[in-house]
Structures are given as structure tokens and as C-alpha cells.
Amino acid sequence: MAGTDWMKSFMRRHTTLSLRKPENTSIARIAGFNKESVEEFYSNLEQVLRKYKFSPRRIFNLDETGVTTVLPSPKVVAEKGKRQVGQVTSAERGSLVTVVCIVNAIGNFISPCLIFPRQKYLPHFIEGAPYGTLGLASKSGWMTASLFVEVLHHIKKTSTVQLKIPSC
Structure with a gap:
């Protein structure tokens, strides 16, 4: 089974790759965004623009x-060895x-x-x-x-x- 060492070596060998966090996309959005839906949208848009001649x-x-x-906590620079770095936040x-x-x-x-x-x-x-x-x-x-x-x-x-x- 591939472990952490294998992954690090793999990433060193493949410098064009990086570890990234994917964006969440709902299934409904994926299902609605297809070639037929996009073509229908632009066809309808073209008809409306031709009919009404909008500027x-x-x-x-x-x-x-x-x-x-409430914003997430930022990273801060702190002295090495400090166990806690505090920040005041609202209770909400x-x-x-x-x-x-x-x-x-x-x-x-x-x-x-x-x-x-x-x-x-x-x-x-x-x-x-x-x-x-x-x-x-x-x-x-x-x-x-x-x-x-x-x-x-x-x-x-x-x-x-x-x-x-x-x-x-």
C-alpha cells in the first residue's frame, strides 16, 4: 500500500502536480450544466435579443x-516554541x-x-x-x-x- 513517503516521492517526480483542495459542486448544478441546456439558453437569448433589440x-x-x-482566523507569525497564540473573537x-x-x-x-x-x-x-x-x-x-x-x-x-x- 502506498504511504506518505511514496506520495512525497511521487510529488517530487511530478513537479507539475500540486495538492489542492477541490471546490464543492452540487449534483443539481452538474446535471443542469450540459451541452443541451447551454445550447437551449443561448438559442432563447438570441431569439429574445433579435425580437426586442435590447441595447x-x-x-x-x-x-x-x-x-x-464572522471571518475565519488568519495565520500569524509567532515565536517558535510558543504553545498558544491567542486572538480575541466575538462569541457569535x-x-x-x-x-x-x-x-x-x-x-x-x-x-x-x-x-x-x-x-x-x-x-x-x-x-x-x-x-x-x-x-x-x-x-x-x-x-x-x-x-x-x-x-x-x-x-x-x-x-x-x-x-x-x-x-x-
């Missing part, structure tokens, strides 16, 4: 990501806030949306955020269908583009 300033891309409110474990970023095809951005894991949104949640930031709340802190409609209203309000937003 690049009216084409928006929206993406959301989770940001933790932290929570995930969803950040929604929106940009159009010519590179103009709209102020972000922040979705907090709360039952009720309070205005002080976005103190210090960029001007025009939209603050929202959902029980999980994740995007929901009703919050997405609010994000569309945010785009309509903060951009010069007039959008028709369907009601839910």
Missing part, C-alpha cells in the same frame, strides 16, 4: 453569493448574508442588495453599506421568489431603464 445598457446580469459575518458563530450584485452589459453597476437571515428587516442592518443598498430579510437569508421581485423593483428604481415587472 447593452438594458441587459443586466445578477449574481448572488453568501458572505459570512456568525451567519450568512446573501449579497446580490447587479451589472449591465456595458459595465455599469447598480447598488447591491443584502439579504439578512431574519424574520424582519431593520434599517440599521445596512448602516455603512454603499449608498442606495437595498436591505431585505428572509428566514433563511437566501433569495426567494418574492424577494427577487423586490430586487427587480430595485433595478427599475435605480437604473434609467424602464422595466416591466410581473406581479407574483
Whole structure:
């Protein structure tokens, strides 16, 4: 059976390889990202662009990501032989806030949306955020269908583009 010594020797012989941590990808994402789905998406996009002749300033891309409110401990330089290196942290474990970023095809951005894991949104949640930031709340802190409609209203309000937003 190959052991640690074998692995170290193998890595020395193959200098183009490195030990890396893989990124997690859900099965649903893998299943949805295939040649047929991508071709269907671009076919639909082409039809819509030909039909409505949107200018690049009216084409928006929206993406959301989770940001933790408590950062992981950084590595620090300390004297050899020290058994403990301390750091003061908050007692909370932290929570995930969803950040929604929106940009159009010519590179103009709209102020972000922040979705907090709360039952009720309070205005002080976005103190210090960029001007025009939209603050929202959902029980999980994740995007929901009703919050997405609010994000569309945010785009309509903060951009010069007039959008028709369907009601839910």
C-alpha cells in the first residue's frame, strides 16, 4: 500500500502536480450544466435579443453569493516554541448574508442588495453599506421568489431603464 513517503516521492517526480483542495459542486448544478441546456439558453437569448433589440445598457446580469459575518482566523507569525497564540473573537458563530450584485452589459453597476437571515428587516442592518443598498430579510437569508421581485423593483428604481415587472 502506498504511504506518505511514496506520495512525497511521487510529488517530487511530478513537479507539475500540486495538492489542492477541490471546490464543492452540487449534483443539481452538474446535471443542469450540459451541452443541451447551454445550447437551449443561448438559442432563447438570441431569439429574445433579435425580437426586442435590447441595447447593452438594458441587459443586466445578477449574481448572488453568501458572505459570512464572522471571518475565519488568519495565520500569524509567532515565536517558535510558543504553545498558544491567542486572538480575541466575538462569541457569535456568525451567519450568512446573501449579497446580490447587479451589472449591465456595458459595465455599469447598480447598488447591491443584502439579504439578512431574519424574520424582519431593520434599517440599521445596512448602516455603512454603499449608498442606495437595498436591505431585505428572509428566514433563511437566501433569495426567494418574492424577494427577487423586490430586487427587480430595485433595478427599475435605480437604473434609467424602464422595466416591466410581473406581479407574483
